[in-house]
Amino acid sequence: MSATAAFLPFTKPSIDEETISAVNEVLRSGWLTSGPKVKELEAQLSAYFGGRPVRTFNSGTCTMEIALRIAGIGAGDEVITTPNSWVATANVIIEVGATPVFVDIDPKTHNIDLNKVEAAITSGTKAIIPVHMCGLPCDMDQLYAIAQKHHLRVVEDAAQAIGSTWHGQRIGAFGDFVSFSFQVNKNIMTAEGGCLVLNNEAEAKLAEKYRLQGVSRSGLDGIDVDVLGGKYNMTDLSAAIGLGQLKRLHEFNAQRKKLALHYFDQFGKDFESSTGAELPVADFTNSNWHMFHIVLPERIHRSEFMQKMLDLGIGLGYHYRPIHLFTLYRERGFTDGMFPIAERIGKQIVTLPLFPSMNESDVDRVVAAVKSCL
């Protein structure tokens, strides 16, 4: 690492002074937990998603769990999902008492291979949780055609996909349940948090119950609890961050897209053929460019590569280790070799730095380092 080059992490949130002041204001107001800021954020998100009802939560994980609960999915039900995701995507299926059924991924998009989904459907299948990996949407026409044909609920894990589009419509503005994460690495964040886009007010009321111990109003002065809920509400502190972030979402995503384009330019047309590495799908229409990854060739040992990059002052991530190979899932009968594409990619993928406060010379530096380490 040269004396002047600062360490470049793979991601970093952008927080402006206005947002810091807004959080200070919440602190001074004395109302810290769910209150007016949460309501304001939900209203703005609803407007962003074309007027559909939106409720916020304290993570993207519980957001998906609550969607499954609203859909009535539980013991004895099967839910189809992808092995290539953060483990949260499958954990929520187990959490509600259902059984996760994995389907391998497409080698190019790294999303669930929708051509293989129908073969995994049984009489017990009740839902599908596709992931829009790195913000690249699944084929929404094919996804909803399958769901409709087999009467399946869909919980889109759009944790990474805020601002992504399909046929010009925002992900979340259509479809069934759509779940977003506002965890600190996402395109917009609330430190921790998430939101669920729902189909109607009845579902939204249920979401409110599940996020606060199952409590509902009963009569003028009483409450009742008739379902088992949890403690999943977002705080006004988080919502104040979210409001500041949402204002800048378009700007953030535009900068991500510009940097991703620059990555392709700098890697050049013969990068894949000369190194054996794989670049992501160059989608500049639908993707929000949440992450920019490359798949290393077999001859490269990932951890050695990551160490060499670190020595050059560049932090990388890897997304993801296949879910079915974690001990919890092996104990449920999953083994090596079941989902070979997810396994190959899970072993060789690395995530390169990409965040809005980066500039094109940072990209130049990363590309030069990747080329030298390969």
Ligand SMILES: Cc1ncc(COP(=O)(O)O)c(C=O)c1O
């Ligand atoms: C694809 C995917 N699903 C689910 C989650 C879980 O979101 P959260 O960390 O907000 O619970 C994440 C976030 O890391 C994610 O990237």
